[in-house]
Every structure is written in structure tokens, then in C-alpha cells.
Amino acid sequence: MFLELTEHLKCPGDHREEYLVVATGAMKERAIVFGTIGCPVCKAEFLVVNRVARFGEPEISAASGALPLGAEAVQALLGLASPGGFVVLVGSGAALAGELAGLMEGVHFVGINAPESIVAAPFLSLLVGRSVIPLKEAMARGVVIGAEHATEPWLAEGARVLLRGQRLVVLSEAVPPAGIEEMVVGQGTWVGRKP
Numbered sequence: 001m002f003l004e005l006t007e008h009l010k011c012p013g014d015h016r017e018e019y020l021v022v023a024t025g026a027m028k029e030r031a032i033v034f035g036t037i038g039c040p041v042c043k044a045e046f047l048v049v050n051r052v053a054r055f056g057e058p059e060i061s062a063a064s065g066a067l068p069l070g071a072e073a074v075q076a077l078l079g080l081a082s083p084g085g086f087v088v089l090v091g092s093g094a095a096l097a098g099e100l101a102g103l104m105e106g107v108h109f110v111g112i113n114a115p116e117s118i119v120a121a122p123f124l125s126l127l128v129g130r131s132v133i134p135l136k137e138a139m140a141r142g143v144v145i146g147a148e149h150a151t152e153p154w155l156a157e158g159a160r161v162l163l164r165g166q167r168l169v170v171l172s173e174a175v176p177p178a179g180i181e182e183m184v185v186g187q188g189t190w191v192g193r194k195p
């Protein structure tokens with residue numbers, strides 16, 4: 001997990017957002033390889049193991065296999081023209097990280113419950129959670145949700161972590177999350193904007 005992501009982490013516990021306390025055991029460049037993450041509110045403790053921050057056991061596994069759109073199309077739908085910030089990729093959406101990183105310089109990707117085959121990289125942090133995206137509200141410049149995660153609570157969680165004015169891309173023509181304005185739907189994809 002990328003060290004700079006630390007300030008955007010959120011405890012999955014049902015309480016106010018508070019900065020989590022990270023104790024790094026092993027670092028490589030700016031990534032935490034092993035460490036612990038503590039919540040000052042509920043005292044829960046989470047582990048970073050082999051670069052993956054584990055906030056709970058996922059209820060659904062990320063699907064592997066073909067996505068309805070490729071990285072270039074997803075990049076265009078996200079509509080990000082400038083570098084910097086974070087883009088969150090949920091479930092099978094994380095399979096796009098490598099190609100998106102090649103197209104979107106200076107953006108850091110955060111994979112949530114990514115497929116087993118996806119490994120952390122300098123451009124990609126991996127987080128695992130049960131039913132909460134362990135990130136603070138309004139921190140992401142874009143969110144992409146894989147088809148198998150196109151249900152609640154993941155749609156609402158994607159909408160929560162998204163910044164206002166930015167886009168949510170769902171790789172399924174699912175029922176969209178509340179509070180996101182529809183922009184485009186078709187070809188197995190739903191795209192909306194957070195007002």
C-alpha cells in the first residue's frame with residue numbers, strides 16, 4: 001500500500017471518520033509491505049500483509065474474465081485530463097489498473113477486493129474489505145466498479161468515496177446508486193456523475 005494513501009484510509013467501523021494510525025514494519029520505496037493500521041476510535045487493528053491492507057474478509061470474489069470495456073474506453077468515460085490523485089477500482093475493475101496506469105500518468109490506483117491475479121505495484125495499492133470501501137468520503141477522482149460488485153453496498157460505497165463533479169463507471173447496466181446523475185448507459189456499462 002502506497003504510503004500517501006494512509007491519510008485517506010477509513011476504519012470500516014460504523015463511527016465518525018478519523019485518521020488511522022499506521023505502524024510500518026517493512027517498506028519498499030514508498031509502499032508499506034508489512035505493517036499494522038489502528039483505529040483510534042474503536043481500537044480495531046488491521047494488517048498490511050504482502051502490500052495488501054486487509055480490513056475484513058470479502059463477501060464476494062472478483063470475477064475474472066472479459067470486461068465489457070477496455071482501458072481506453074474506461075479512461076475516456078472517467079474524463080480525467082490532468083494527472084494526480086486517486087482512482088478507485090472495485091472488484092474485477094482492478095484488472096484495468098495496469099493499462100489505465102499507462103494511459104493516465106501520475107494517477108494512483110486503489111484496487112478494492114481485486115482479483116487474485118492482480119498484484120500491488122508502484123501505481124496500484126490494494127485494499128480488502130468486507131462491505132465497506134475503507135477510504136474516506138470524497139477522496140477519489142474516479143471510481144470503476146466491476147459487474148460482480150454492481151450491487152449494494154458497493155454502489156453506494158463507490159458514490160461515497162467519489163469527489164463531487166467526478167464520475168462513477170459501473171461495468172454493468174445495473175440499477176445505479178442513489179445520488180449519482182446518469183450520463184451514459186449502454187454496452188454493458190453505466191456512467192454517472194456525482195453532483
Ligand SMILES: [Zn+2]
Pocket residue numbers: 011012013015039040041042043044
Ligand atoms: Zn474504528
